Amino acid sequence: MKNNYENLPLRNGVGIVVINKENKVFVAKRIDNPKNFWQMPQGGVDDGEDFLSAAYRELEEETSIKNVELIQEIEGTLTYELPKHLLGIIWKGKYKGQKQKWFLMRYLGKDSDINIKTNKPEFFQWKWIDLDMITDVVVDFKHHVYKELKEKIKKIIN
Numbered sequence: 001m002k003n004n005y006e007n008l009p010l011r012n013g014v015g016i017v018v019i020n021k022e023n024k025v026f027v028a029k030r031i032d033n034p035k036n037f038w039q040m041p042q043g044g045v046d047d048g049e050d051f052l053s054a055a056y057r058e059l060e061e062e063t064s065i066k067n068v069e070l071i072q073e074i075e076g077t078l079t080y081e082l083p084k085h086l087l088g089i090i091w092k093g094k095y096k097g098q099k100q101k102w103f104l105m106r107y108l109g110k111d112s113d114i115n116i117k118t119n120k121p122e123f124f125q126w127k128w129i130d131l132d133m134i135t136d137v138v139v140d141f142k143h144h145v146y147k148e149l150k151e152k153i154k155k156i157i158n
Contacts, residue, residue, distance in 0.1 A: 002007055011044055012045040013100040014042060016055050018063075026126065029123060039139070042059035042098075052070070061120070068106060069107075070104075071106055072107060074155055079097060080097050080141055080142050082096060082141065084123070
């Protein structure tokens with residue numbers, strides 16, 4: 001049965017690197033994985049939705065953040081596959097991983113405006129961290145994505 005999962009498609013997704021005025025990166029802990037892993041906002045693209053619209057929608061749905069300016073669309077796409085123990089469980093078993101388009105955005109609001117207690121909360125805790133730390137806090141199967149993002153973001157903001 002496990003072999004069937006290898007033939008599953010990748011889900012189209014978006015990710016958002018949100019930085020504040022000090023160039024610190026927004027990360028949050030997922031409700032469904034309370035271990036010490038943090039991630040940046042991300043999610044799926046709905047049918048007929050363009051990547052940028054999906055990024056703004058996901059950001060607002062997960063964090064209540066609306067007050068951002070787009071700095072840059074990150075070149076290319078980044079892909080990850082789920083570990084075997086999550087195949088068939090995540091996304092109702094329809095996908096084996098994600099192919100993501102990422103966007104770098106600057107947060108223009110106040111920290112007090114960020115609210116992760118949304119209608120369908122995905123996170124239970126959030127914080128700002130140094131860009132260099134994102135690869136230290138992410139779950140293993142997304143490490144290569146965050147490593148590449150870190151390198152690309154450094155070139156943009158430096």
